[in-house]
Amino acid sequence: MTKHDPFQLEEFMPYLLNRAAETTSLEFQKTYKETYGMLRTEWRVLFHLGRYGELTAKQICDKSDLHKTKVSRAVSALEAKRFLKRTQVPTDRRHELLSPTKQGQSAFAHLQAEAVKYNERLMSAFTPEEQEIAKRCMKMIANLA
Amino acid sequence: MTKHDPFQLEEFMPYLLNRAAETTSLEFQKTYKETYGMLRTEWRVLFHLGRYGELTAKQICDKSDLHKTKVSRAVSALEAKRFLKRTQVPTDRRHELLSPTKQGQSAFAHLQAEAVKYNERLMSAFTPEEQEIAKRCMKMIANLA
DNA sequence: GGGTATTTGTTGCATTTGTAACTATCAACA
DNA sequence: TGTTGATAGTTACAAATGCAACAAATACCC
Numbered sequence: 001m002t003k004h005d006p007f008q009l010e011e012f013m014p015y016l017l018n019r020a021a022e023t024t025s026l027e028f029q030k031t032y033k034e035t036y037g038m039l040r041t042e043w044r045v046l047f048h049l050g051r052y053g054e055l056t057a058k059q060i061c062d063k064s065d066l067h068k069t070k071v072s073r074a075v076s077a078l079e080a081k082r083f084l085k086r087t088q089v090p091t092d093r094r095h096e097l098l099s100p101t102k103q104g105q106s107a108f109a110h111l112q113a114e115a116v117k118y119n120e121r122l123m124s125a126f127t128p129e130e131q132e133i134a135k136r137c138m139k140m141i142a143n144l145a
Numbered sequence: 146m147t148k149h150d151p152f153q154l155e156e157f158m159p160y161l162l163n164r165a166a167e168t169t170s171l172e173f174q175k176t177y178k179e180t181y182g183m184l185r186t187e188w189r190v191l192f193h194l195g196r197y198g199e200l201t202a203k204q205i206c207d208k209s210d211l212h213k214t215k216v217s218r219a220v221s222a223l224e225a226k227r228f229l230k231r232t233q234v235p236t237d238r239r240h241e242l243l244s245p246t247k248q249g250q251s252a253f254a255h256l257q258a259e260a261v262k263y264n265e266r267l268m269s270a271f272t273p274e275e276q277e278i279a280k281r282c283m284k285m286i287a288n289l290a
Numbered sequence: 291g292g293g294t295a296t297t298t299g300t301t302g303c304a305t306t307t308g309t310a311a312c313t314a315t316c317a318a319c320a
Numbered sequence: 321t322g323t324t325g326a327t328a329g330t331t332a333c334a335a336a337t338g339c340a341a342c343a344a345a346t347a348c349c350c
Contacts, residue, residue, distance in 0.1 A: 014169040021162035094298045094345045127219035137279040142164035237313045239328045
């Protein structure tokens with residue numbers, strides 16, 4: 001690092017992304033943690049189930065990019081809390097279909113509404129164009145686009 | 146969630162931010178993990194020391210938004226690996242000044258150069274305007290601006 | 291069919307993290 | 321001075337995570 005070319009930590013995207021991700025995650029965590037006692041991974045698994053309906057654990061792994069170990073434990077926890085149920089698949093007994101219970105659907109509906117509100121509040125500081133650009137950058141960086 | 150208004154997971158910023166942050170962190174992790182055996186927190190602490198010079202643990206906490214226990218452990222690890230040294234402050238024995246050793250400076254110089262390269266590669270997919278907007282959004286969301 | 295390789299998911303263990311309690315030092319002020 | 325409160329940093333313990341080994345079921349191929 002020279003005086004002419006100081007590398008600013010604030011220009012380093014992994015750093016900025018981590019800071020921003022941590023800030024928003026901690027803020028929104030209150031919503032699902034206080035009301036439903038969920039952990040972040042559980043919330044993300046339930047989110048996928050609510051969003052896509054019936055899924056196998058493998059499909060959740062692929063869609064969410066969560067490790068199968070994390071998903072396995074989150075599914076157990078959500079099942080114990082009666083937010084999802086498992087259904088055997090007769091044609092292939094290796095995997096089971098996971099689907100939200102009534103309680104899981106209700107929690108998802110609530111949390112989704114809160115997520116929309118939180119998101120709107122978070123993004124309201126930016127113009128629609130800026131929002132689009134930011135989202136596109138994130139998706140590209142996360143290999144989602 | 147209705148058919149008219151499906152809440153896309155891909156529109157939820159905490160989700161996008163976490164995905165993008167995790168992707169970049171894992172990619173860049175290789176650089177400091179393989180070569181220096183550092184953990185992410187250690188890398189971030191060393192980065193602050195390299196960037197700002199002598200700092201107390203408290204100052205690193207404030208600048209990095211890392212919890213003091215994480216910093217404490219990262220400092221111990223970096224000291225054990227001879228990347229930093231502690232200096233007593235006679236006027237206030239509660240804190241010590243942390244500064245990189247020769248080896249720490251060398252590691253920092255190397256990692257910083259790699260960070261610049263990684264960052265340029267990462268951002269090369271976007272126009273300068275898009276890069277500025279994305280960075281500004283991140284800073285704002287992370288309360289850095 | 292029978293043996294091997296793949297896929298799906300769980301579990302055990304070591305590492306990492308978060309929270310709270312703790313020590314040590316200094317500040318403030320009667 | 322001495323008592324109380326604040327600050328810097330460490331440590332202990334519980335919870336969460338990552339990795340590797342594992343078990344069970346299926347696919348593949350001779």
